[in-house]
């Protein structure tokens with residue numbers, strides 16, 4: 001069923017899960033604002049998705065996020081916010097983890113999601129939905145991934161707090177917790193990971209679109225989606 005003229009913003013929409021979610025929303029008739037840092041890649045996505053536009057934005061940078069919000073504000077209202085942009089960083093045990101890497105991961109996954117959410121909240125109203133792409137890493141510790149694990153557990157706590165703050169306003173907040181999904185993020189920490197055991201980004205995207213198109217009277221708090229054969 002198409003949902004004409006609803007507007008969704010997807011961060012990290014240039015590839016991987018964000019791109020798959022953008023494509024699935026587009027198939028359901030959503031209008032899209034797509035964001036990531038690399039404008040060239042966004043241009044190529046916008047060229048093939050109808051009713052889409054893009055804004056390059058580094059979600060770690062408050063000024064960059066403010067410029068993104070200024071563009072979205074022209075539309076007066078946002079129906080769906082997909083906070084998807086994120087990074088993993090390399091595998092390094094705590095004792096040798098570079099502080100710069102720790103900071104980059106936490107600033108992107110946790111601080112960046114906060115900045116985007118806060119900047120766009122004035123445009124979200126009753127019936128709107130926020131989906132934060134967390135990860136099973138919010139609950140399961142992976143040695144060598146302390147920054148990622150910490151950022152995602154923090155993001156889950158942020159998501160749960162946000163849900164309770166926005167419940168009285170009729171804004172739904174969904175925590176998405178995917179397991180291993182076949183995207184480029186694995187190159188950052190496990191280049192030879194067995195891709196054949198991973199889920200497809202399209203599968204996750206279908207679950208997300210199913211949740212955001214539910215009647216406004218129905219809330220899904222968490223979407224935990226994992227390969228049925230078990231985790232890697």
Ligand SMILES: NC(=O)c1ccc[n+]([C@@H]2O[C@H](COP(=O)([O-])OP(=O)(O)OC[C@H]3O[C@@H](n4cnc5c(N)ncnc54)[C@H](OP(=O)(O)O)[C@@H]3O)[C@@H](O)[C@H]2O)c1
Nearest residue numbers: 012014016017036037038058059085086135180181183185
């Ligand atoms: N793949 C998995 O197995 C898996 C499982 C659970 C959760 N997740 C989560 O899913 C989300 C998407 O990951 P993915 O697997 O699709 O990774 P990906 O293919 O590497 O895509 C990451 C996206 O985020 C954007 N991005 C990265 N840093 C950014 C920044 N500072 N500001 C704005 N955009 C930024 C990237 O574009 P630019 O580089 O152009 O900015 C890209 O569009 C992440 O939050 C990740 O933690 C993934």
